[in-house]
Structure formats: C-alpha cells, structure tokens
Amino acid sequence: MYLSVNWLKHYVDLGNITPEELAEKITKSGIEVEGIEYVGENVTNVVVGHVLSCEKHPNADKLSLCQVDVGNETLQIVCGAPNVAAGQKVAVAKPGAELPGGFKIKKVKLRGVESNGMICSLQELGVDEKFIPQQFVDGIFVFQDDVEVGQEVVPLLNLNDAVLELDVLADRADALSMLGLAYEVAAILDTSVKLPNEELESKETERAEDCVDVEVEAKDLNKYYGAFIIKDVEIKPSPQWMQNYLLAAGIRPINNVVDITNFVLLEYGQPLHAFDFDKFASDKVLVRRAKDGEEIVTLDRETRKLTQENLVITNGTVPTALAGVMGGLDSEVTDETKTILLEAAYFDGTSVRRTVMQTGLRSESSNRFEKGVDPKRVKKAGLRACHLLEKYANGKVLQGISEFDELDYSEKTVTVETERVNERLGTSITAEEIASILRRLQFPFEQDGSVFKVQVPTRRQDIVIFEDMLEEIARLYGYDRLPYTLPEGEDHVGGLSEIQQLKRDIKRFLEGAGLMENLTYSLVHEKDVNKLVSPEIKDLQPNPVPLLKPMSEDHKYLRLSLLPGLLHSLAYNQARNVANIAYYEAGSIFVSQEETITKQPKEILRLSGAITGNWVENKWQGEVKPVDFYVVKGIVERLFELLKMNVEFEQAKLADMHPGRTAVIKLDGKVIGFLGQLHPSLAKQSDLKETYVFDINMDLVFDAYEYDVSYTEIPKYPSVSRDIAFILDAEVKAGDVEAFIIEVGSPLVKSVEIFDVYEGEHLDEGKKSIAYHLVYQDPEKTLKDEEVDASVEEIVKAVEEKFGGYVRS
Amino acid sequence: MKEQLETLKREALEKIEQVDDMQSLQDIRVTYLGKKGSITKVLKGMGKLPPEERPIIGEIANKVRNAITEAIEAKTIELEEIALNKQLEEETIDVTLPGRKVRVGGPHLLTSIIEEIEDLFIGMGYEIKEGPEVETDYYNFEALNLPKDHPARDMQDSFYITNELLLRTHTSPVQARTMEAYDGGKPFKMICPGKVYRRDSDDATHSHQFTQIEGLYVDKNVRMSDLKGTLDKFAKHIFGEDREIRLRPSYFPFTEPSVEMDISCKVCDGNGCNVCKGTGWIEILGAGMVHPKVLEMGGYDPAEYSGFAFGMGPERIAMLKYGVSDIRNFYTNDIRFLKQYHHM
Numbered sequence A: 001m002y003l004s005v006n007w008l009k010h011y012v013d014l015g016n017i018t019p020e021e022l023a024e025k026i027t028k029s030g031i032e033v034e035g036i037e038y039v040g041e042n043v044t045n046v047v048v049g050h051v052l053s054c055e056k057h058p059n060a061d062k063l064s065l066c067q068v069d070v071g072n073e074t075l076q077i078v079c080g081a082p083n084v085a086a087g088q089k090v091a092v093a094k095p096g097a098e099l100p101g102g103f104k105i106k107k108v109k110l111r112g113v114e115s116n117g118m119i120c121s122l123q124e125l126g127v128d129e130k131f132i133p134q135q136f137v138d139g140i141f142v143f144q145d146d147v148e149v150g151q152e153v154v155p156l157l158n159l160n161d162a163v164l165e166l167d168v169l170a171d172r173a174d175a176l177s178m179l180g181l182a183y184e185v186a187a188i189l190d191t192s193v194k195l196p197n198e199e200l201e202s203k204e205t206e207r208a209e210d211c212v213d214v215e216v217e218a219k220d221l222n223k224y225y226g227a228f229i230i231k232d233v234e235i236k237p238s239p240q241w242m243q244n245y246l247l248a249a250g251i252r253p254i255n256n257v258v259d260i261t262n263f264v265l266l267e268y269g270q271p272l273h274a275f276d277f278d279k280f281a282s283d284k285v286l287v288r289r290a291k292d293g294e295e296i297v298t299l300d301r302e303t304r305k306l307t308q309e310n311l312v313i314t315n316g317t318v319p320t321a322l323a324g325v326m327g328g329l330d331s332e333v334t335d336e337t338k339t340i341l342l343e344a345a346y347f348d349g350t351s352v353r354r355t356v357m358q359t360g361l362r363s364e365s366s367n368r369f370e371k372g373v374d375p376k377r378v379k380k381a382g383l384r385a386c387h388l389l390e391k392y393a394n395g396k397v398l399q400g401i402s403e404f405d406e407l408d409y410s411e412k413t414v415t416v417e418t419e420r421v422n423e424r425l426g427t428s429i430t431a432e433e434i435a436s437i438l439r440r441l442q443f444p445f446e447q448d449g450s451v452f453k454v455q456v457p458t459r460r461q462d463i464v465i466f467e468d469m470l471e472e473i474a475r476l477y478g479y480d481r482l483p484y485t486l487p488e489g490e491d492h493v494g495g496l497s498e499i500q501q502l503k504r505d506i507k508r509f510l511e512g513a514g515l516m517e518n519l520t521y522s523l524v525h526e527k528d529v530n531k532l533v534s535p536e537i538k539d540l541q542p543n544p545v546p547l548l549k550p551m552s553e554d555h556k557y558l559r560l561s562l563l564p565g566l567l568h569s570l571a572y573n574q575a576r577n578v579a580n581i582a583y584y585e586a587g588s589i590f591v592s593q594e595e596t597i598t599k600q601p602k603e604i605l606r607l608s609g610a611i612t613g614n615w616v617e618n619k620w621q622g623e624v625k626p627v628d629f630y631v632v633k634g635i636v637e638r639l640f641e642l643l644k645m646n647v648e649f650e651q652a653k654l655a656d657m658h659p660g661r662t663a664v665i666k667l668d669g670k671v672i673g674f675l676g677q678l679h680p681s682l683a684k685q686s687d688l689k690e691t692y693v694f695d696i697n698m699d700l701v702f703d704a705y706e707y708d709v710s711y712t713e714i715p716k717y718p719s720v721s722r723d724i725a726f727i728l729d730a731e732v733k734a735g736d737v738e739a740f741i742i743e744v745g746s747p748l749v750k751s752v753e754i755f756d757v758y759e760g761e762h763l764d765e766g767k768k769s770i771a772y773h774l775v776y777q778d779p780e781k782t783l784k785d786e787e788v789d790a791s792v793e794e795i796v797k798a799v800e801e802k803f804g805g806y807v808r809s
Numbered sequence B: 001m002k003e004q005l006e007t008l009k010r011e012a013l014e015k016i017e018q019v020d021d022m023q024s025l026q027d028i029r030v031t032y033l034g035k036k037g038s039i040t041k042v043l044k045g046m047g048k049l050p051p052e053e054r055p056i057i058g059e060i061a062n063k064v065r066n067a068i069t070e071a072i073e074a075k076t077i078e079l080e081e082i083a084l085n086k087q088l089e090e091e092t093i094d095v096t097l098p099g100r101k102v103r104v105g106g107p108h109l110l111t112s113i114i115e116e117i118e119d120l121f122i123g124m125g126y127e128i129k130e131g132p133e134v135e136t137d138y139y140n141f142e143a144l145n146l147p148k149d150h151p152a153r154d155m156q157d158s159f160y161i162t163n164e165l166l167l168r169t170h171t172s173p174v175q176a177r178t179m180e181a182y183d184g185g186k187p188f189k190m191i192c193p194g195k196v197y198r199r200d201s202d203d204a205t206h207s208h209q210f211t212q213i214e215g216l217y218v219d220k221n222v223r224m225s226d227l228k229g230t231l232d233k234f235a236k237h238i239f240g241e242d243r244e245i246r247l248r249p250s251y252f253p254f255t256e257p258s259v260e261m262d263i264s265c266k267v268c269d270g271n272g273c274n275v276c277k278g279t280g281w282i283e284i285l286g287a288g289m290v291h292p293k294v295l296e297m298g299g300y301d302p303a304e305y306s307g308f309a310f311g312m313g314p315e316r317i318a319m320l321k322y323g324v325s326d327i328r329n330f331y332t333n334d335i336r337f338l339k340q341y342h343h344m
Helices: A019-029 A178-189 A240-248 A256-268 A349-359 A364-371 A375-393 A418-425 A431-441 A466-477 A498-512 A563-574 A629-642 A680-685 A698-704 A734-745 A785-803 B002-018 B022-033 B038-048 B054-090 B109-123 B151-155 B173-182 B224-239 B292-297 B314-322 B335-341
Strands: A002-004 A032-038 A044-056 A064-069 A074-079 A089-099 A108-110 A113-115 A162-167 A213-216 A222-231 A272-276 A284-289 A295-297 A303-305 A311-314 A319-322 A340-347 A402-405 A412-417 A445-448 A451-456 A581-591 A602-612 A614-618 A623-626 A647-651 A657-667 A670-678 A691-697 A720-729 A749-758 A767-776 B134-136 B165-167 B188-197 B209-219 B245-252 B255-264 B281-290 B306-312
Touching: A002 A240, A019 A032, A019 A162, A019 A178, A019 B245, A044 A074, A074 A089, A074 A113, A178 A256, A178 A431, A213 A222, A213 A402, A222 A284, A222 A375, A240 A256, A256 A272, A256 A364, A256 A375, A272 A319, A272 A375, A284 A340, A295 A319, A311 A349, A340 A349, A340 A375, A349 A364, A412 A418, A412 A466, A418 A431, A418 A466, A418 B224, A431 A445, A431 A451, A431 A466, A466 B245, A466 B255, A498 A581, A498 A602, A498 A629, A498 A698, A563 A581, A563 A602, A563 A691, A602 A629, A602 A698, A629 A647, A629 A657, A629 A670, A629 A691, A657 A698, A670 A680, A670 A698, A691 A698, A720 A785, A734 A749, A734 A767, A734 A785, A767 A785, B002 B022, B002 B038, B002 B054, B022 B038, B022 B054, B038 B054, B109 B188, B109 B209, B109 B224, B109 B314, B109 B335, B173 B188, B173 B209, B173 B292, B209 B314, B224 B245, B224 B255, B224 B281, B224 B306, B224 B314, B245 B281, B255 B306, B281 B292, B281 B314, B306 B314
Parallel strands: A213 A284
Antiparallel strands: A002 A162, A032 A162, A044 A064, A044 A089, A064 A074, A108 A113, A222 A340, A222 A402, A272 A340, A284 A311, A295 A303, A311 A319, A412 A451, A445 A451, A581 A602, A602 A691, A614 A623, A647 A657, A657 A670, A670 A691, A720 A767, A749 A767, B134 B165, B188 B209, B209 B306, B245 B255, B255 B281, B281 B306
16 A cells, blocks of 8 residues: 555644654554655756647757746747647746756757757656556646646645555555545544545435436345446546545546546545446346356456356346456446446455455455455445545536445444553553553543443454454554563473484484585476385375466475485586585475375475585595495494494385495385485486485384483403405395394304405406404403304304305415 | 723724614624624633633623623614604605595584574473474464455465365464364463475565474463563574564464564664665564464463464575575575585
8 A cells, every 4th residue: 555645644634744754653553664755756946837839840850849838938948749739738847957866957959959948757757657647658748727837846746745655464454545544643643533525515306216226136245335326427637636646556547537436445445436327228236146157348358257256236137347346348437428326335355355366356446345344434435436526527416325235334342451451461551541542543432440441443344352452552552662571481391302303413413424404395396206206105106296276387296205306406516516415305205195185195204315426535645436325325324323223225126226226225124215326317317427315214213213322331351353255156245144144143243344345356257255354252251262263163154055155265 | 801802892882883874783783792793702712711710701791792782772772763753754744735625514504593593492491393384274274363265365375285285384383283282281382493385486585485483382471571572582692682673563363463573783783774774674573462263273261371473484584694695595505505604
C-alpha cells in the first residue's frame, strides 16, 4: 500500500511532522514502511503555460516552435513532443528551472532557433511512466482548461508529496485504506480523524429500486449487495487532484467514473464496481455461483472459464462480473456511458481468494475482499462514490439503494484486565495508560477499575481475543519500554540427545579425516533421482516423489541419494580447476513405497562422501597419490571402529559403480551402504575424473549403536608375533583369510595385519601371495614359543585346507 | 727397558694427539698395542729380565698401555664427534621449502552457525528437536492457526506433493509436534534447526531451499519481556556485545502479539548506511507470544500456560555476520567459499 502524505492530511492533522519521522513512527508501532518516495523531488521554476501558437520549426521536421504565455511573459520554446498544440495549458520549465535527477534548464539554440525553456512531460517531472495516463505517455502533459496560467506546477501536480511504501501484513486489512491509516496515524500521534463527505445533493424522485432488482442466490458468499443508479453521467477526465492521488497510490487514471471507484476503494478500503447500466441489458442483478463451464470475458479481454467455485454477478442470465475480482468487458464503462449501476458489496473472502488462485487474477479489489472489508463501510463507500459522481461527473443519483442485506454489523467486545496485560508483557502499565491507549485507538470502552470492556470497531476485523488487544496496547505503549528479563519458570537442563551428539562427532571425525562438509539440494532432476541409490534402499522399491508444481526440471523430485548432488559439487569445482576435492554431506533422503503418495515419505538420514583427485600431494618431495578404493575404505573402516561396530565389506556389482571396485557395507549381515569407484562412464558423463564415493544409512547405524566405553586391563605380559605368507589362488579374498585366521587362532591371536600382497614374477599364473603379521597375547601369562608355534601350525593347516593355499617358503 | 717404554709412550701420545682421522688412529693402535706392536714386543722381551725387575717393568708396561688405550679412546670420541658434526652439517636442509600439507576438512558455514546457536540455547536450558521435512498441511499450517484459505498462506508459497503433503515452509511445525508430544504435560524449552523450502526462484537473495531455527518456550507465566531478554542475549552473543535490539510489531498467525527483531547496524553503528538502508536497523528474526489457539491445539491450556516462539534464518545471519552477498554461495559448494570459514 502506498500512502500519500498529502492525501493523508485531508483526514489527519499531521502538524509539523516530517515524512521521515512519520515513517519511523508508523514502522515502530506496527506497519513497516519499506521506503519513502519523493515524487517531484527538486522540481523548481515550473509553471503553467498557455501555448499561444505552435508552428513547425523552420529547420527541423519533428520539432515545433511555440510561443507560450507563462503569466508575466511570453517565452519562445522549441518542443519535440508530437502532441503539442496551440491552446493547450502545459507545464513549462522556465530557464533556471530544476528537474528531477539534477537536470537544469537553460536558454539554448536548437537548430538555429532560440528556445527559452522546456514544455515538460510527466516523466520529466518525476512521475513513474507506468502510472501515467495513456494519452500522455508519449508526449507532453496537458492540463485541464481550468488551471490558471503562471501558477506553480508543483502543488498542482502534487509533486511536493512524499509517498510511504507500506508493507501491510495479512492481519491489517484496515491499513489498506486511507481512512484505516488515518485512524492508525491518529492513534500514533494522539489526534482525531476527519471523515470524508458522503452527502448527496440529489433531488431525483426516481428510486434505484424502480430501475433494478437485486437478488442474491449464493447468500453464503454474498451477505450484502447494494446497487446505486446514477443517470446522465458525463464521462471525462477526473479532477487533477484526484488523478494526482491515484498516481501517488500507483493507480493509472482512466476517466472520472473509473477514477472515482478507485479513489473510494483507496479511501474506504471498499472495492466498488461501476457497470454501464445500458449495456447491462437487464433490470435485474442476480448474484450466484457460476455454472461449470460458463464463460466470461473480463476487462483485460481474457475469456475465463468458470466453475461452481466462482461467484458471479449476472444480469439474470449471463455473468457480467467475477464478484470482487474483475468486471466483465460487456458492461465496461466507456466514453459513451450514460447510466451507471454502482455496486457496493460484501463478498466472502475465501470465495474471492479461491477465484484468484484459480484464475491468477489479482486486483486491488480482490486483495481487500480476501483480507476482509469493514461491514460498516460498504454502504458508506457507495454513498461517497455517489457524492463524487454528482460533483465530478454531473451524475444524477437516484434515491435509495436497491439492496440485499444479511450482513452482520455487530461489534465484538473484548475484556482487558490491566493485571493480565502486565503479567503477559512483564510490565507495570497502569489502568490510566491503558485507557489512554484505547482512546487514541478510538475504541469505545467501559472501565470498571482496572478492567476494561472494549468495543472493537468493525474496521478492526483482526481484533477478536484478549491477545489481539494485548498487541494493540503493547505496540502503542511501545516495545522499547518492555524490560529485559529472562524466564523465571522451572529450570531446564538443555543439551544434545545421544544421537545428536553422535551426529556432531561423526561430522568432526570426517572433517578431521580431510573431508569438507557440503549442503546440496533435496530436490533433484529426474535423471538424477534413481542414480546411486544404495542397495538396501533399492530393495524397498521406492517410488521417487515428485512435486505437484515444480519450479524447474532441475528441482522436481525428492532425492533418493545424496551422491548425485555431491557429484555436481565436485564437477562444479573441477570445472574451476580445483582437482583435489573430498566432500561429504549428512542429509535426508525421502523414501515412499506408494504408487500414489498419500503418506509422508520415510526420511532416512544418510552420510555420503565423494572424493576425487590426489589424496596425498607433496609434489616437491615426489609424493603424489591419487585417491583409491582403500582411501575411502580406510575412512569408513575407521568410522565404524570408532563407533565400535563390526562391519563387513563384500564385493558387489552395483549400477553406476565400477564393477570390480565396489563393496557393500554390511552390519550384522544386512547391507547398510556401499562404497567404491564411480563407474568411469558415469564419471565421464558427470564431467569428473576418477572419483570414489561412500554412502551409509545412518538410521540403521543409529539403531544398532550402543554407547560402550569401559575400562579394559592393559596386558601385563608381552606379546609375540609371527609372520606367515600364503600362496593362494588369485580369487581368494584376503579379508576372508584374515577373518579365518582370527577364528582359528582365537583367543590367542589378538590381531592380524596384512603387510604384503604380491602377484607376478616367481609366482604361478593365477596365484598370489599374501603375507600376514600375527600378534599373539595371553592376558594371564607369558606365551611360550612352543604354544605359538603350535597355533601357527594349526592356522597354516586350516588355511591350506580351506583355501587350498600353502605357505610360501 | 723402562726408558724404552717411556719413550714409546711419549711417542705414541704425541702421534695420537696429532692424528685427525679414524684410520690413522687405528694404525697407531695396531702399531703400539697390536699383536706385533711395539709395546707387545717390549713385553715379550720381559722374559730376559731378572725376576725381581719383572713386576716393576710389568707394572710400568701396563700403565703405558693403559695410557695409550685411554688416549686412543678419548681421541676416538673426539674424532667421532667431529665426524658427526660434519655429517650433520652436510644434512642441512632448506627450511623455507613448504611443509607437508595436513589434509583437513571442515564444517559448512551454515553448520557452524547453527551449532553456535544451538550451543547458546543449550546453555540457556533448551533441548534440540527435529522434525520431518515433508510435512502434512495440518502441522505446517493448520496447527499453527493457518486454516485452509487463510490469506497469510500467500506469505509462503509452498512446494506441495499432494493436496495434504508439502515440503515444510518453516520449522514451525516442530512447535506443534513438540507440544503434542508433551501432551500439555510439562513446560519445555526447545529449538529446532532444519531445512525448509519455498517456491522461490533462486537468485542472490532467494533460495528455494534454506535453513531455519525455531525456538519455543512454554511454561506458566511466560512474559513478553522474557522473550525480549532472551533475544537480546542471542543478538549480543552472535553479533557482539555492543549491538542493541529493537522489537517492532509484526504479524504471524501463530503468535500474538507478533514482533520482528532488528539489531542496530554494525556497519554504521546505527547511524544509517547502505547496509541498513539508512534506518540504522537490520531485521534479523520474527518472534512473538504463542497464539492461544496454537497452545490449545498443542494440548496446552492457554488459561494456564503461555509461551514465546521465535524463528530465524541462519543464511541471513551468516550473510550479515560475514558479509556473504549471495545466498546461492551456501549451496554451490565452491571450495573457495567453503574454505574461507575454516578458522579457530
């Protein structure tokens, strides 16, 4: 909402307050002022001139040579506007004049002819082009004939105005009108409100009811409909002052009738609509729900297909307006209009809102109906418009209103106890202060000691309960005056839950291990949604969840894996010449097994990482090691070691992964994630070099997690070690042998470490050698060589039997 | 013979003194103390001496032998030390060559901000709550006093999945869920950080995905001044002790009264500049006293309980605190951006 300070002065005495001070006060007491615009800032020396003559410039086709009377002298001015003509009253910037943007007018010679000033367009005077009346957009501005020559233009065109741009939030429908703002400002400044003139001079004997019947069929959506009839209107431009205020409010002036309905809409917050009654083609207004498939051509010349959700005004047969949203083209007011049917109505906000959502049509009218208009102002606004139509369109207003009225005009009563106000705010406001605030708000009340029964005016539909009044009192009392206190209630022990703490610890571990945290989008492209989905999720046969109305193809589906997002991050950096990147992310995936979604998808927390480039890079010392499978596995292994969880890694073939360099991670025999090298084809397609990833289902990890930190005696007796190298078939998995050694060697074998893997020369084709370093320890005694040797022998025999290998000598 | 031994001793000690390499020292040892060495030779000739002289000469010979041995040992240590020093000198490296880079990652800036705020509120007795990102219309709107067709629903254009399910537009549904979980049973303090989504086109100041932190305190006799005091602590902790706050009336359907909190502009110290658009104040968060309808729907009797709630955007806080100018930086994961916030 734009608030013209000059316009506001018609209703409230603003005293000497500056626009800045006013803006600050309005902001602090409830409605945020987002900006102040000074319309014709710096305009000086611009006066009304009368174009006495207008001839073609002798040396230029597109220029005119004008003699312009500016009151005390006649100036010769060269003008380039196509619409300049003798007899016009125009805005003349005299030599020495200043225009917005610091532009100064001097005497100049244009194509050899002297020009002593400039005839101005509205743009040149600082008016925003989008609000300028159509006929003046491409040329100079022409005054109506009644202006006095030589007069300063600044007040005439309201160029000395300051316009406050207000951010009116949904609850303050009252602030969408000049009168509502007048009450607001009066409350802030502690002054009174002057109401506009609604009196009619009409001496017509004919009554509106004689011309038109009003019938409302959809009584639930339309509680009041009033039709005024105004005859013999003269369509012409509205008075300049009215145009000025419409411009300030951001509405383009059109003609007197349309301007008056818009002016009253802004003044009262009550939308009105003027029909050309002759084109209405009936003597009956019928308000009803539209029929499915019914059509109307609205004022913007669009054909709208309607449904039963839409409320329409009809002439008894066909729709003539979309109630509260936009009029129909057929009954539009034009230059030929003689008789007007003026509608002042109260339409249900929800119905209007639905029509707006459905048609995408949003107007000044619909905005106000949606938020709720003041029941008591509906009829008054109609009267005010009739008053203006009499005055500025020479209309003859018929007696009375043809109306339907089931509107509730009652006022709510809210009880305010001073004690409760102070309890809630933490203040010590007195009953007198509250009484004073209520008076400033112009809310009538009865006071019984410290208890108030407040009668809330219908203009404040937002105030229903005590808390609403509490806010009124608090904001006018001033939030600056609230003390600073801290809660005095029951003590609480705050903190992270075990899992929350664990999440943080895991993040810190990965960061310590060299990975940088990422945040990627939960919404992904269709081509990414099924990529790199972990096997245990795939087993659930999830259906990707799409948005009903995505904003772009890139963000259409809820993700089933974090990895595609991480790969985009990697590619983004590689494209910027950063080759070595190690990223991780912890975030949710969204799993639904429904064909048609009816329930919230299951949100599963995943921990995923992607690493590319060199893991070790110490170039001048000749150490450069690209990331490989075992780097990623090392990180994952260490993570589970710290979690005290035994996971197993099992060779696996997964879509989009390298068929020979991928493993699933298993916990208690169940897959909880995977790791390995991204399939080179996918890497290439993703503009990535060799890349390794891991992806872990943290929900499963947390389910299995048990906090288990306890003291274990430090062994007193020395350990003994033995190295064994086996020659095995190449297919035998080193990990299987390792696990088997531990199994056989238990309980004396404390650890097994692989220290050499060899394939090639000196070994038969299809064979490999794996060397294990075994550590033996007995907590009870020092081990004897014989015991260890016996165990080694047992292990060798068992491994030879099970894996078909033999000891390398 | 005695003289002979003394001469040998003098001679040997002189040579040892002059020697400057291990090999020569070794040679001297062989020359004097070896099997065929001079001292050995002298000792071999002892058999020719009269028996009474033998112990005397023997003793002298042992002394001479010990003296030479000691001198050789001392010289060995000396020479070894010289050799070591020489070796160490040769091992000198260029200390200006770069060290081996320790590979270290770090948290995302938003994580750091969120954890900082979490820790602050944990210190004030708050628990951390979480909730689903795909919400029902009921929790996202209705339980927060935003019935269907409420005009305020326009304030947040939403990503719907079905008519009843959507990506949460704020973390406020966790308010409703928490109250419901406690079933009107006990006072509590909680904050809830999380991802939220709105139908916005991504540009420098909008992101269709961003984060929020919601706070809620419900107890008997919660006052609005408690909210003001709490927010003041928050603002000073995050933005610095010399920041002031101001509350401005606002509107949220789930709080009444509702306020917005501004902090005094750090750039101009409240005097007005570009950053604060000349007002001296910067909008930080929305807050208010929990609307009685919200308490009621959450199972708390508004006659007995009251509460305050607040909601803030970590992106906005990060942008103000660190001067980040484009919100998209948080989601493109440019390493050059992420690295900037690694510090202690």
